[in-house]
Amino acid sequence: MATQRPGFQRADTDFHQDQDQAVSSSFDPEKHAAPSPEITYMDGDDEPEFIAAKEDHFGETAVLSDAKDVLTHVIHVDDDPSLSPWTARAFFLGIGLAIFASVLQEIYYFKPQAIYVSIVFMTVIGYALGETLALIPRKGAFLTFLNPFPFNSKEHAFIVIMASAAATNAVSTEILAAQRLYYGMDPNPGAAIFLVISSQLLGFGIAGLLRSVLVQPTRMLWPINIPVITLLETLHRDKRETKFRLKVFWIVFAILLVWEIIPEWMFPLLQGLSIFCLAKQNSLLFTNLFGGSQGNEGLGFLSISFDWQYIASLGSPMWLPLYTLTNSMIGYLLCIVLFMGIYYGNVWESQNFPFMSQLLYDNSSKATNFSTYDLSLLLTPENFIDRAGLEENGIPYLTGTYIGYLITTNMGLTATIVHMFLWNFDDIKNGWYFLHPTQLKKVLQPSFWTFWKGGKTQEQHRREVLENPDMDPHYKMMVQEGYSEVPNWWYACVLLGSLAVGMGTLYGIESTLPWWGYLIANIFAFVFILFFGAQMGITGFQFNQQPIIQMVAGYMHPGKPLANMYFTVFGFNGVQQGQWLCRDLKIAQLAHLAPKATFTAQMTGAVIGGIFNYIMMKTIVTNQYDILTSIEGSNVWSGQNVQQYNTLAIAWSIAGDMFSIGARYQWVTIAYLIGFIVPVPFWLLYRYTKIEFFNYINLSIILWYMGWLFVGVNSSILSYFAIGFFAQYYLRKYRPGVFVKYNYLVSAALDGGTQVLVFVLSFAVFGGSGKAHSFPTWAGNNGGFGNNKNVDYCMFNPANAG
Template sequence: MFFLGIGLSTFGSVLQEIFYFKPQTIYVSVVFLTVLAYILGEAMAFIIPRRGVVGRFLNPGPFNMKEHAAITLMASAAAQSALATEALAAQDLFYGGYPSKAAGVFIVITSQLIGYGLAGLLREVLVYPSHMLWPMNIPVTSLLETLHRDKVETRARLKFFYIVFFFMLVRLTSVLQYIFPVLEGVSIFCLAHQDSLVFTNLFGGASGNEGLGFLAISFDWNYIAPFGSPLWVPLYTLTNNFIGYLGCIVLFMGLYYGNVFSAQNFPFLAQELFDGASNGTNYIVYNQSNILNEAFEVDPVKVAAVGTPWLTASYLGYLITSNMGFTATFVHMLLWNFDDLKAGWAWAAPSNLKRVFTGDFWKFWANQETPEARNERKQNDPALDPHYKLMMRNLYYEVPLWWWGVVVVICWAVGLACLYVMKSTLPWWGFLLSTLLTVLFLLFFGAQYGITGFQFNIQPICQMLAGYMFPGKPLANLYFTCFTFNALQMGQLLARDLKLAQYVHLSPRSTFTVQIIGCLVGAILNYVMMITIVDNQATILKGIDGSNIWSGQNVQQFNTLAIAWSMAKDMFSIGGRYQWVTISYLLGFIAPVPLWLAYRVWPHPLFKYMNTSIILWYMGYLFVGINSAIGMYFVLGFIAQWWLRQYHPHLFIKYNYILSAALDGGTQVMVFILTFAVFGGSGKSRPFPNWAGNPDTSLHNLDYCAVNPAISS
């Protein structure tokens, strides 16, 4: 378990950090890691001798489901891209570097573990109740049970997995990624009309920040399924995503060609800050060093002399629609899912909240009751999950609250010291406030994620709060967001995986151990890979377009919002240049009401099926990255979730998740190999010679759409 857990943690964390610097952010598939762990675990159980003292110690029995689950949990904890590496990369690329490499490592580790510790302290709320389903665990739980239930059936499924995996690994991905990359996005319209920028903006999308990729065809699974496989996205979510996707195309084209926010003075898609002297034929990136003093704080006198920066209309469209989606989520759930919310928030009843203000509640280091008394109390609690009750009945040792408390306290103290060493400009009270907000966000958003499976992206919210609390301090904005948004994400991940451990009855102390180890391995390797990529690809990472291999779009948008919100009064406040970014929060409260009222008057199922909050979230989806594969995402998703599930349910149940894991696995392993072999991950790139299937992108984009001369120059 330790050998495979640490090995897959290493693989997953390195791969995830590589994906973070791709033109389209991609997530390492936990389903694939689960299947890979099974194959390797069965192989080790077969190969390692079983006889003798050494054999009995190394291979005492068959590879079982609990070992498998522990490996999956460790790899899942590691296979994350820490937001701290984004903050460090931004400081390295745009602020002249940071003063201490050692402090940088500990910033990454503590920002990950603080979220873990807080979620552990809140597990009575987020994990143990039966209504906290964490539905995203269902594919992994089903897969674990299936692989360890019927060996004959498992062998048949694994044979199918091997065929698809090795086809993707040896043939398809290596050809698509390296030899024949034009197949990443084939646009018939651009092939027919190669000198139109309108066609580039609408139909292009095979290169980073190129266009919207409308009606393009992609054969590269790497970009078809960047955020998760379409084969297991529920049809309801998929349909609303598709409506938002079409709305995004209309919105972005309307903003640009309507010249809203002076859109045509700037690129169609870009995440940089731009100078007001840009005029559509000459894009001038805003030189943030002209407005920062020696402490990297915004100087109002310099801003007055230089002027405030500008944003592209597409980026503003993303900010406006995602902000609306954020507030629309609350109203939508209150209108349509009130009964679910009422059950899910029973813990927030005044009688339960009253306990929080008692002294005994916070004495997590003290034993308030005997194990027997605690077990009896929990067995009689009707709100607790039956899986958890069964574990307690079998007398599993619980993780004491003080273990989680120690994790939080140590990480908080180390993190605070490192922030001052890094000259982050974030004051101690700001760091304390970030921790308190993380607790609040974890209670609300973690509970909603556990009930509904819908995860909120609160990063723009955190950057907005930091902008008003620390005006003129972009570095403080970066690190405040790191210790709120990142800690929340990691806390939700821990709670999700704690529920998975509960479903498979893995002991709590084993779960604690593997998650802490996975987090430490992942954080350290995240940092190592970030340093390697930033050192070798700095020029590309700071460019507007990036390339089809590397892109700094994540770091750029993180830094862009940090600078912009540091000038919130002039940029986003009411009366500012982009006041609609702030007003959009208010508009989001209103957005779900018309459909709800329409349903009350005319109860047609269509009104109930449309989720305004999800639609709004996806109306800004195409603001960045490689967009030529999004159409194929929806085609394959509808085939799996509608046609296959409805008309061939036996095939769906038998092969859908295995197929998804094989497609993810073959693609991601080959990307891992190619990154170090030919794409410059090790410092030296070896590009494939140009030919029709690998065109010279200085002349036209990868899909033969016209290149914007203002960007190419």
């Protein structure tokens, strides 16, 4: 997984209120025997603006309060089974967007800040392309085949799901990049591609087998999907409204497509404008605190960014609920205090190393001359840890800010689990109903395992679903209308085939991971998808499980950094991929896409994504080798993701010397235990005082964001919060008509214009496929790291150039 600042989304009351207002929809009471929602009209026109309530049995207004209300009153429970996704147009656009999304996501992996391809943007661009192809004249059988007019919602959902399945950067490309950059290894391309594909499809197989638990029940709302589904409905249900809103989209899209050339290439000073650094350009203190327009430069405090690529690097702030924005801002401010305190308090000898870095350093490093750890002195020819070399050269050091990130992240991991049990126990209990004895008995029945005999008949499955009150009404409707379910043995074959291919490639590329470690990694993936997938499906929480996987791998495979990385590929990548695929299965369910079409789209997208992830990784590593191995990188390319991945693999391979109790960085491990405790006081205070402040503060979110600034470009954070609070507080409260009509659509347009231009510039001028073409140097483009300067005029630390 690309290095990501910690963060997650929360599906609480704030979220539901936000999303209830995000779309106008209707419900057929005659067909589905449910009350119609109340639609409010504003601004004197006849366009429905938002839904905030439903009518109860007494004709009174009641707020939408649970997952079923959202699924039936915000999203239409109606369908046209005659619409077909099986068109040449759907496959052509799906494959094309899958290639685009996978290439773009891999490019973003090597950026100074982790950025994610917007699925909402893929939804809109897929619609625009589909409507364009629908203009092909329908003359003759061939042109009619190319244009089965009109472009329908099922085709659109098929395209979006295929592109979404590809829009990930496989963790396996991280280790392949690390092997080239740090171990002098270049695995066979064929074996490497099979490794990438098998690691992606393992999560797909697991997610498919667990879909009856993680996708089909009503309680598995997957709130992150609601904006995508409402956008799909808007685009395909109300052509009059769609026409004007798409006009707004394309105007904003075009503006960003032109504008982003300026901060990205011509005027990079706008990526992070720091008044403090412009006023004082000879202070490293100012650089550390106020600088942040380049990777690993500084904390970017009070810098202003005009570059949407970095403002929305981890998701547009226009989407986040006010609750999450508030708690994350508290964590962000505390992060600045924590990191400055660690560094200037010289905790863990921090001042002998860079302020921010993800590399390992040796004990000769000083503030004026940073000395990275020579891994060749620590590794045997077989890439195992050489104990004699370790004793001779000493235990490696990490930067203080990086240790601060590891501590707060580990605390946040366990604090999140405790917080959810304290505040969301009913949701968690319902989400884990599969652990109830009556459910576990089914696992012991032979019919549960003998899926190859055909399992239940379609009629048996139909009857069970329709009689189950916990099933999603949308899924019940699809079953009622005769949609054919994908047999479990399809997913089982994908899982078993991927396991076999993965096992073979591990030995073919000298991974050093034993077969039993490989199997244990996949067991971790299965268990983590089951538990954390349920949490994400119910509440919207998602957090990075990679550190705990690498810790387990370190203690299981001491002295084997490559084994640690490959264990993480399958133990963590399976979780990440499985969660995203469950999310997409829910999109298909709410969009009423046939299960077999969904299976085809996800399989195709996952394979395409894996192949093009590898191709782009190899291209960028070859052309940007020196920048990717440098401490700071540039404002265009950075190897900080690979550096972090390799650093943790080395560090956890000698966990007993670095992180165990009594070791230099023991608090990294102790933090897991502290995280179990920190949410409890606030919960007790709220329970016994009922003061709303204690309920509103979420320490698990705050802890995650206390490590937010450890890496990447930080000059965009002030702009991020300013835009987020403007949209979610001012517009939502005082301009609800504007908020409902345009907030999410404009956000998608901003993402789209930016991401298309970054894709073009990466190849045209940034050297993604060869030589870079720099814009002429001037006051707004001082040359950046290449001239030993920071683009925001903060003082460049000369030790970083060494």
